Amino acid sequence: MESEIKQFTVSIYTENNIGLLNRISAIFQRRHINIESINSSVSEIEGVSKWTIVVQLSEERMKKIQGQIEKQVEVIKAYYHTEDQIIYQESCLFKIKSELLFDEPEVQNIIKDSNARIVIVNKEFFVIEKSGKKEEIELLYRELSVFGIMQFTRSGRVSVTKDEMKISTMLKAFQH
Structure with a gap:
């Protein structure tokens, strides 16, 4: 089995x-x-x-x-x-019509509440960056999709282990 x-x-x-x-x-x-x-x-x-x-x-x-x-x-x-042995994050970018930033106060609240940050704003669109766990990014996606998302992309996971990794010591010894 x-x-x-x-x-x-x-x-x-x-x-x-x-x-x-x-x-x-x-x-x-x-x-x-x-x-x-x-x-x-x-x-x-x-x-x-x-x-x-x-x-x-x-x-x-x-x-x-x-x-x-x-x-x-x-x-x-x-x-x-396993999940409990690492510290990890993912990152994403959302491109959204600029009018929503100015005309929809709820969009501003969603950005603030999610700890996302605005990367750029111009007349046509603005871009939000969010780093966090996959679930946090999916929640922000669901909340913003109600208003319309022009583009979205998410990175792969980046991680470090909670315990020491012996690889660094091993490779430093190998390099000499």
């Missing part, structure tokens, strides 16, 4: 090489696992990229996938974490 399906945040430390994204996404694709979000950025170690991938599956399958990811030559180390 397969164990319970959970949401995992996968942290993958890699060299920055062409084609690696295709090979890693293929690992999930072959197993019919949907990637909820993916983010790639520099890490705390020079020359090393960090990918953050969010997936939902059993821990047994997650362990197998972690092993498959680590078999990729450019992958230095892969970890997976």
Whole structure:
């Protein structure tokens, strides 16, 4: 019997090489696992990229996938974490007609109450930025969609672990 399906945040430390994204996404694709979000950025170690991938599956399958990811030559180390082991945020942008900012006091209240911030205002539109948990962003989306959203985009998850990550120490020793 397969164990319970959970949401995992996968942290993958890699060299920055062409084609690696295709090979890693293929690992999930072959197993019919949907990637909820993916983010790639520099890490705390020079020359090393960090990918953050969010997936939902059993821990047994997650362990197998972690092993498959680590078999990729450019992958230095892969970890997976449950929600309670990390601190994470997502970010989004909303583009909305400017007249709503001035004519609808409720829109101003929604922005204020959600701790979003206005990035730019011009005659045609204004842009709001919000960082937070997925649920906070979805709530703001629902509240603003009543008034009309011209454009919307949301980033993948970014995260850090609550506990110390041994990868930094390991890589610093490796670099010398």
